[in-house]
Amino acid sequence: MDSRQRFEQEVGSAVDAALEKIGSPGLRYAKEVSDMADLAVPCFSFSKELRSDPKTIAERLAALIVPSGAISSVKAVNGYLNFMMDEALLIKETLERILAEGSAYGSMPRKGVTVNVEHTSTNPTGPIHVGRARNPIIGDTLARSLKRCGYDVRTEYYVNDVGKQVVILTWGVNNIPKGSVEEEERDKTDHKLVAYYREANKRMEEDDGVKEQIADMLRKFEDGDNGVISRVRETAEAMLGGLKETLAGINVELDKYTWESDFIADGSAKDVVERLKGSKYSGQTDDGAWYVDLKDFGIQGKNTKFIFTRSDGTTLYTTRDLAYHLDKFKRADRAIDVLGEDQKLGSKQLCSALEIMGSEKIPEAMFYSFVSLPEGKMSTRKGVVVYLDDLIDEAVARAMSEIRSRRDDLSEEEMLSIARKIGIGAVRYNIVRVHPEKQLVFKWDEALNFDGNSGPYIQYVHARACSMMKKAGEYGHCTEPAMFADEYEKVLIKALSKLGGVIREAGEEKRVHMLPAYGHEVAAAFNQFYAMVPVLASDENRDARLTLVECTRTVLRNVLDCLGIDCPEEM
RNA sequence: GGACGGGUGGCCUAGUCUGGAUAUGGCAGCAGCCUCCUAAGCUGCAGGCCGGGGGUUCGAAUCCCCUCCCGUUCGCCA
Numbered sequence: 169m170d171s172r173q174r175f176e177q178e179v180g181s182a183v184d185a186a187l188e189k190i191g192s193p194g195l196r197y198a199k200e201v202s203d204m205a206d207l208a209v210p211c212f213s214f215s216k217e218l219r220s221d222p223k224t225i226a227e228r229l230a231a232l233i234v235p236s237g238a239i240s241s242v243k244a245v246n247g248y249l250n251f252m253m254d255e256a257l258l259i260k261e262t263l264e265r266i267l268a269e270g271s272a273y274g275s276m277p278r279k280g281v282t283v284n285v286e287h288t289s290t291n292p293t294g295p296i297h298v299g300r301a302r303n304p305i306i307g308d309t310l311a312r313s314l315k316r317c318g319y320d321v322r323t324e325y326y327v328n329d330v331g332k333q334v335v336i337l338t339w340g341v342n343n344i345p346k347g348s349v350e351e352e353e354r355d356k357t358d359h360k361l362v363a364y365y366r367e368a369n370k371r372m373e374e375d376d377g378v379k380e381q382i383a384d385m386l387r388k389f390e391d392g393d394n395g396v397i398s399r400v401r402e403t404a405e406a407m408l409g410g411l412k413e414t415l416a417g418i419n420v421e422l423d424k425y426t427w428e429s430d431f432i433a434d435g436s437a438k439d440v441v442e443r444l445k446g447s448k449y450s451g452q453t454d455d456g457a458w459y460v461d462l463k464d465f466g467i468q469g470k471n472t473k474f475i476f477t478r479s480d481g482t483t484l485y486t487t488r489d490l491a492y493h494l495d496k497f498k499r500a501d502r503a504i505d506v507l508g509e510d511q512k513l514g515s516k517q518l519c520s521a522l523e524i525m526g527s528e529k530i531p532e533a534m535f536y537s538f539v540s541l542p543e544g545k546m547s548t549r550k551g552v553v554v555y556l557d558d559l560i561d562e563a564v565a566r567a568m569s570e571i572r573s574r575r576d577d578l579s580e581e582e583m584l585s586i587a588r589k590i591g592i593g594a595v596r597y598n599i600v601r602v603h604p605e606k607q608l609v610f611k612w613d614e615a616l617n618f619d620g621n622s623g624p625y626i627q628y629v630h631a632r633a634c635s636m637m638k639k640a641g642e643y644g645h646c647t648e649p650a651m652f653a654d655e656y657e658k659v660l661i662k663a664l665s666k667l668g669g670v671i672r673e674a675g676e677e678k679r680v681h682m683l684p685a686y687g688h689e690v691a692a693a694f695n696q697f698y699a700m701v702p703v704l705a706s707d708e709n710r711d712a713r714l715t716l717v718e719c720t721r722t723v724l725r726n727v728l729d730c731l732g733i734d735c736p737e738e739m
Numbered sequence: 740g741g742a743c744g745g746g747u748g749g750c751c752u753a754g755u756c757u758g759g760a761u762a763u764g765g766c767a768g769c770a771g772c773c774u775c776c777u778a779a780g781c782u783g784c785a786g787g788c789c790g791g792g793g794g795u796u797c798g799a800a801u802c803c804c805c806u807c808c809c810g811u812u813c814g815c816c817a
Contacts, residue, residue: 291817456815470741471814484814628777685752
């Protein structure tokens with residue numbers, strides 16, 4: 169328990185005790201943080217019960233509370249009980265914890281609970297575009313947060329190597345002669361292959377013969393034709409190679425890749441079919457397709473039937489996804505799926521079907537809205553896209569020119585290495601900073617923002633702190649509260665003390681967009697401190713201030729690590 | 740038409756779950772700040788009927804009802 173939690177607990181028991189003394193124990197009340205107090209208790213809700221006005225009640229209660237422990241003062245103001253936290257305790261404890269725990273500061277002890285986080289899982293039919301880029305970034309940030317919350321986290325990508333889209337791609341790659349389509353100039357398999365996907369789609373629409381060939385391939389695929397299946401798998405595998413490169417470029421690495429076709433091959437999708445057929449909700453359409461009726465499971469609308477086989481008995485996407493989730497729960501205690509908002513209904517059907525099958529565990533979903541372009545939706549097929557690779561390149565190039573304009577003492581490689589970190593930081597930050605379900609329109613100047621509320625702003629502060637420590641040389645740690653008398657120091661330390669709470673919220677409540685806001689708060693507090701308080705030039709405060717600089721650097725590193733953003737030591 | 744999201748200064752955005760004291764931060768704009776630790780920075784100014792209308796409450800951006808706008812979805816697609 170950190171000093172903040174302890175403070176909150178003590179405020180609670182102090183108010184409880186005071187309420188008991190005036191003969192009204194057990195009344196409910198809120199505790200809130202504000203500018204006026206470290207913790208405030210509004211007394212308005214007591215008014216009715218106590219037949220008195222809130223102002224008087226607050227004053228009566230305040231008189232009954234003697235500050236002690238983490239509470240340094242209580243005041244009644246306008247019907248609020250305003251509690252202030254013991255600053256000395258906060259300062260000492262926060263700084264000492266950071267020094268002692270380092271990169272683990274803000275993390276919770278191991279829980280012994282395994283969480284599977286499935287994210288990205290984009291169709292291997294083209295490069296990742298920014299419309300979908302929220303998925304890996306949110307998913308990876310969530311996974312990192314959960315790790316710090318004490319979970320054993322495994323990340324997983326579900327590769328859809330089944331179905332029409334990959335078959336079309338495979339047909340294109342196998343049948344369209346090299347050189348007859350214009351490949352993208354980028355030398356990366358996903359960018360090379362997408363040209364064939366686009367062309368195959370075009371030919372399929374224009375040429376019935378092609379359409380028939382593709383339909384035939386699809387039939388063979390579903391009949392279990394090993395030749396077709398392995399050709400599709402091979403193509404998907406090649407495409408995936410390119411996607412992995414892109415992901416690695418934004419610091420996203422997944423622990424496991426699971427192939428959809430495996431659930432057909434091992435028969436587990438068929439098992440799902442049998443189990444669902446046996447439930448009391450199951451039925452068959454006139455054509456013989458099987459379904460379960462989900463009207464008792466909160467699915468509304470005219471069609472509440474969830475169909476899980478075609479009329480020829482073959483399985484559907486969601487049927488395989490059910491098998492996949494059953495498999496996940498053999499390996500994990502919890503499963504979280506990061507999904508596009510178009511999956512909302514499907515996800516609900518999946519959960520209901522799992523319930524019908526008697527699964528004890530149900531996946532938790534986290535949704536995001538698609539990023540669109542000012543001119544509308546992105547589409548790989550139509551070529552109306554901004555690829556993530558292009559965004560990264562642009563961000564890195566922009567960072568490169570910034571560095572070039574302000575540094576003349578670095579080699580080309582050094583500058584490029586820093587530029588990569590900054591460009592990626594800008595991209596990741598910009599995407600996680602907004603609430604996932606908010607619709608986002610992609611604009612280059614926003615995506616490439618390096619000022620103010622941005623990743624580079626935080627990285628800059630980190631680099632500043634590093635530079636100061638380098639220049640400082642030897643110094644001793646000092647956490648003596650009396651040495652931190654300046655208001656800017658106190659604000660900064662208070663900000664540092666909040667890391668644990670923010671990580672808890674990001675992981676446990678899946679509110680990852682709290683992390684960038686917090687990083688910005690800490691960085692801004694540091695910049696103010698930096699502008700107003702001399703560090704290296706101070707005499708008696710030097711050790712204390714350098715300790716604060718070091719602690720800030722640690723906290724920023726931890727936040728940036730949670731965000732999957734690198735921390736260059738100079739920039 | 741139903742379901743589910745989103746609507747907060749010119750632009751982007753936090754806060755909505757768990758109702759509280761002057762609504763968060765940034766971009767763009769204006770005015771200042773580098774003989775001092777990295778100006779990707781700091782300070783100040785200006786900018787808001789929290790989509791609209793009702794209601795509940797001592798108190799509503801937040802809860803309830805209605806309504807408008809935007810997005811997603813309602814396949815024997817994946």
